Amino acid sequence: MASYKVQVATGNYLLGGTFSRISITLVGTQGESPKQELNNSGRDFVRGAVDEFSLPCEPDLGSLLMIRLHKDPYLFFPSDGWYCSYVKVKTPRGDVYTFPSYQWLEGHGTWSLREGTAKKIADDAGNQLLLDHRKEELKKQQDFYRELEVRLKGFSGLRDSWKSLEDIHKIFWFNKTPVSEYVAEHWLEDSFFGYQYLNGVHPTMIRKCTEIPPNFPVTPEMVAGCLGPSTSLQKELKKGNIFIIDYKILEGIPTCKLDGIQQYLAAPICLFYLNPKGQMMPLAIQLSHTPGPEIPIFLPTDRKWDWTLAKIWTKLANFHVHEVNTHLLEAHFLGEVYVMATLRQLPRCHPIYKLLIPHTRFIFHINTLARTSLLHPGGFLDKAASTGREGMVQLMAKGTQTTTYASLCLPDDLQQRGVTSVPNYYYMEDGMKIWTAIENFVSAIVGFYYKCDAEVKDDPEIQAWVHEIFTEAFLGRESSGAPSTLETKAELTKFLTMIIFCSSARHAAVNSGQFDFAAWMPNTPATLRQPPPKVKGTASLESILDTLPDVSSTCTLLVVLSVVSYPLHEQGRLGHYPDEHFTEEEPKRHIAAFQERLAVISKTIEERNKKLALPYSYLNPVLVENSIAV
Template sequence: MEVYTVNVATGTSEYSGTNNYIYVTLVGEKGESERTLLDNPGLDFCRGAVDQYKVTSPSHLGALLLVRLEKQRYWLEDNWFCRYVTVQPPGEDKALTFPCYRWLIGDIKVEIREGTAKTLRDDSLPQLLAHRKTELQERQTTYRSHTPNDTTNTLDMSKVFNGFMLVSCCVSLSFRWVTWTPGMPRCIDAKTEADLPQDVRFDNEKRSDFEHSLHYALLELSLKKLAISFGKSWSDLDDFKRIFWKLRSPIAEYCMEHWKEDQFFGYQCMNGSNPRMIQRCKKLPENFPVVPNMVQSSMAPRTNLDKELKAGNIYLLDYAIMDGVPTNTIRGKPQYIAAPLCLLYQHPDDRFIPIAIQLEQTPGLDTPIFLPRDPPLAWLLAKMWVRHSEFQVFQLLSHLLRTHLVIEVFCVATLRQLPAVHPIYKLMAPHLRYTLEINCRGRTQLLSSTGIFKRVVSTGGEGLVILAQREYKGLTYRSLQPPNDFPDRGVSQLPNYFYRDHSLMLWEAILSFVSGMVGLYYQSDHDVQEDLELQAWIRDISLEGFAELPKFGLPSKLSTREELSTLLSVAIFISSAQHAATNNGQFDWCAWVPNTPCTMRLPHPTDKDAVTMEMIMATLPDVSQSCVQMAITWHLGRAQPDAIPLGQYTEEHFTEGRAQEVIDRFTAELKEIEKHIMSQNEGLELQYLFLLPSRIENSITI
């Protein structure tokens, strides 16, 4: 009789434990152990517990291949989250680890593999090959995609999902690729987060915190009798201070004091909530007729606009993408948008300042060019209109589209095409945590016809879809790679561009980490080419997820280790650093509503001399809209209580020592980056800390 020592680890989140019956069977090359009941119901498998048992077998099982877990109802159904199982064979010093990290729901039987990462070519035993195949078949049933050749149980149909077109082809299954709206990345087919499998849902603590925090913020404002002031304008700019109470931050307060300053406006173009839009201006756009004498007073002595253009010191913000976008109607009143052009100048005294603003794309008598020498209120309102466009672009394009929706494609493809033993699944899993649920919630709670954007944002409703479609049409794989993006925009030499500097450091660290991991499991480019599971994964990403984007630039086949490493680095960078750069500061930059207004209630000015404070107050968001803007940006931008920082892996998918060494080097490099960023910020009045590794989450969870 052979006796194996088995340890079973239960999850640490709320309700992870179970009082149901749990059975285990060890499966080896030479046979199976006895099916063993592991405890008396209710005594073991408590939250966070690691319980030890003895499992017997009539003879030695040889190399252990699988651990079979079974859960059966005892009295009431009680779901169980298993972290991992370790098995120490008789006479051996080292235990084998079998990662699980999944929920067992209902009367269920699952088989988990030993944790050594293996590609398809690494498996030769029929039993393990069959396990890979079965796992993927089960996943593809859950995360199914309809293909043109699949005519089983199909029906051409379209249905309205919260005001948007939801195009579907299969009606027999609940989960598959679906087109949320045409001209956008495809996504998981789930009407709400409740339709998602439990393994990709928030845990109970996360769900409770998420649902409580927005209610808390709105309640704080309601207690001040502000949030219910529908349609009422503020009396003056100082009135906006009334919504600063318990919801505040050092940067938000700095913003409140300095938002009128041209230098602070320029700083936000580089290091604010949308730091990826600024570009070098080599030649003035034909539709932006700025002449040198207009901006001469903003220039340094003994220079002019033509000289500064040639020297590379002139930059441009161009919101042409906003031109003609339909506007929202809120409580029966139309809202307004603009499509500004804004010229900025890198002054030799180290100031980065706006020097000319045109609020529409077509010049004319009713589209004046606003200048710093204009009446102060006119120049201030022109900058507000630029910042209002900035709110739309950063929330819907830089944040939603270019992080959340892009990464959802990787989520669905990874779940559908890579078994849990695959090294790329293990590498990607921590960076996909909670993303499907937060995206489902975003579509229903933020973007739908009854969502928050429809209630308070000028592009809410049809406008936000058209805006995102325009951006997606021009989205390129190249632009998602920092080493290409910054030179392409001509901003490699722009001083004090902390977002750029920190992004490049993080990119290099991530690429080094990923290349190290890829090198462990792919000895040559040929290994990449011959990995059928990996090739199915890239096809799902390229041909399914980005199906409507033929010029995206991502091939449907991976040919080299370098291509694979770059793609994985893009996914990890976007899900961690890029999301942090656009998400984490939104309360800081938007809490002072005049700095980044969510909507405008009057058209933009056509006469510089007609701008009054009364016009400004009637244009800015009303009291209720301001309260919702502050509450939602605090809710979405605050540090998450259960955040897992970049480079920290609480779920140990990799069990082999060589992989852990690569992870340890990555962790050490992130610590050095942290030190460098902290040192760089010493003495700065306004610190840029959004890309501190300790403040970057591994995945998009909010």
């Protein structure tokens, strides 16, 4: 009688093993085996184990197509979960088939696993068994996954003002980093203020200014002293050396009261000058989009604390746009839609499912924790941020109407913002290296499974997938520029590159430095307790301390940001795929080539950073997660 050799791998996770009775059915082109229990002497299916079994089977089953794993009760043991990594089967002819699982099998029941070769729906044409399996799997996934609501949560505490900057240092010690100490030392410097819009936690907003907006009446005389005697504002505009940050999206966003004390927010416009030294220097700040007698334009030549206060108001605005829209919306919540569409519209055997699934790990977990532990009503935003929960919801609603596909595709984004020639823009330099590495990898995978553009256009699962993303992430807005269909290999490659880049590198750039740049609270306040100044000449250190967040709000922010900025786990590193969803040799070679490119990028970044007073490491591939895991 013929014998099939079966290997079953149990994941090395806490409680990954099972006490249930495990049986298997082999399904081939010439029939299927009877259900047979997998049982050796002693304990099987323990955490991290690879168990081997021999299955007698009289008929030749032909080429194996799938297996069925049956998980049934054993004695009086309760129902449990089992993390099955993979199953390998060696036939009597010596052929080896791999059936990837990499999932928790909860409770009792039967799970069908396909042979690991990635297959588009067109590849299953003529095999009703495999077509039915695709359909049944997607039906189960679509029934299970539901779009999730946004909820908010946080903390509370003391409401005293800070007595001095030295007092802020006293709570700053508990989790300092080299970057946070640098920030505390240099936060007042204009060059460092500008640096942060290139290489800080929000490097995606600054853009070239070709003409001064009519509602920002900066005159050449105002900034002449900052530009120097041999040039002028008009000359620098023509040279392309003037840049702008515009927080118009904050207009009309309501603010809240914290312990009965009204909090405030402004919608600033800030002008920058790229000087001959390659420094991005702030030139002028206006704290409203409606100019008037009580809306002064603040300048670097003003009194120290007037100018400092204007920069603090700008950093408050930056905190809200960064945290709510760039981080929460564009990374976490759009990322959740990408994952949801992948799970709901692509069967596990689809090559694009296999490509994307490592970049989806933990997002439901971290987003659920955010909703239940940080973001629910009465939580962090209601107790430490000037918008409160209601303002945050309105700001995010505005963000959903303004986010564009181009802003998420790094080459397009840089081009549209006019910043491709800005020097010392390490987010751009490192980001483009990673984007190109991802694009080359994705292009190779797409090219292996799709031989021509028509195969992309005619793949109904891919079209359902991209349409769900267009509908749910971009709200069906044609103005977003996001595709609702994909008709070429190039379009599919770009879309996949965007998803992987935003789930890994872009998220790292806007997340990993949060504690570094906010630990020194005056550099990144989440709220301010006095209204924006209507005149110059009144600010002092004392008035700034009365304006900055109180002790409780500061500590709340630091605790939250210290949690979300923790280092990654080794298994989650970009390009590291411990779960082998691809079983063919060519995709494995492309993965290895991708890892080699990332290693070269990492070495290049580390060599450059040795020469910098403040290293930029947020896009070093060894520090970038595969997915949005925090």
